[in-house]
Amino acid sequence: MLRLKGNPEEKNFLREVIQRSGQNLLECLQCGKCSGSCPITSDTVPGPRRLIAMILSGMKQQSLNDPTWWYCVSCGSCASRCPVEINMYQVATTLCEMAEETGIKPSEPAIHLFEEVFLKSVRKNGRVQELKAVMEFNLRSFTPFKDAVKGAKLIVKGAIKPKDMVARAKSDPEILRIFERVERMRHGE
Ligand code: SF4
Ligand code: SF4
Structure with a gap:
């Protein structure tokens, strides 16, 4: 799934997440295997596949405010099932750091x-x-x-x-x- 359209800020956000996490999100197939095995994906937590789709679309604010990465428990299920070996935990850690740097509060206050x-x-x-x-x-x-x-x-x-x-x-x-x-x-x- 290649998404390199969008304004410079959107492209920069995608580039920064890829560089800092070391995960090539451009290879994501949007197959959903990650979310299918993710223990935190629910009606209120979009899960890794949808979060990656937002990042690929350059949706910086929505991605940094998404509850998925706050709730990520680093279980590794997504990475073990992903056909292109994307490790969502690394992405979650990166988004956490970026949110803290920009002063975004956790979606779950406690x-x-x-x-x-x-x-x-x-x-x-x-x-x-x-x-x-x-x-x-x-x-x-x-x-x-x-x-x-x-x-x-x-x-x-x-x-x-x-x-x-x-x-x-x-x-x-x-x-x-x-x-x-x-x-x-x-x-x-
Ligand atoms: S399992 Fe991998 S390729 Fe499939 S949607 Fe998740 S991150 Fe993308
Ligand atoms: S590492 Fe995080 S995103 Fe991946 S399956 Fe586990 S809880 Fe879900």
Whole structure:
């Protein structure tokens, strides 16, 4: 799918996304295999195929405001099924950086808080302790009872265990090394 029409700003946007992400979006066939396997694509989240179509069309504002890349969980399903090996995670990371550079706020306001709580739990315990993480997130986002009914049902079914609240998992040295490496990369070391 080759889209090189459009005004200079639109073409620059497409060129910048391709250069920064290292993904040649011009090769996209719009086959939809990526969105078909993407766990976040829904009625409200357009998904990778439609996001790529917007980028190819030079729709900068719409692309930077699209919820797809905020919700991307880097699972790699899209890349593993894509016939031209486009890795959407790299595109999502690029759009995230570009949105932050232009001062665009996340479509999901609490997403940075979620990221912080999630990573803190992984760093401390070597994995996510779901119950603790959800409770901390809900408390800090001022919605303490948001998942109360759902949580009670999961406890009754045994899907989550209250004893996890007091269980102390061990930090994993390898995971701590990954965090340290990311910190060093952030500081340009
Ligand atoms: S699977 Fe690849 S080629 Fe197909 S729409 Fe997605 S990114 Fe484009
Ligand atoms: S890496 Fe992101 S865009 Fe690709 S399938 Fe996973 S969640 Fe969807």
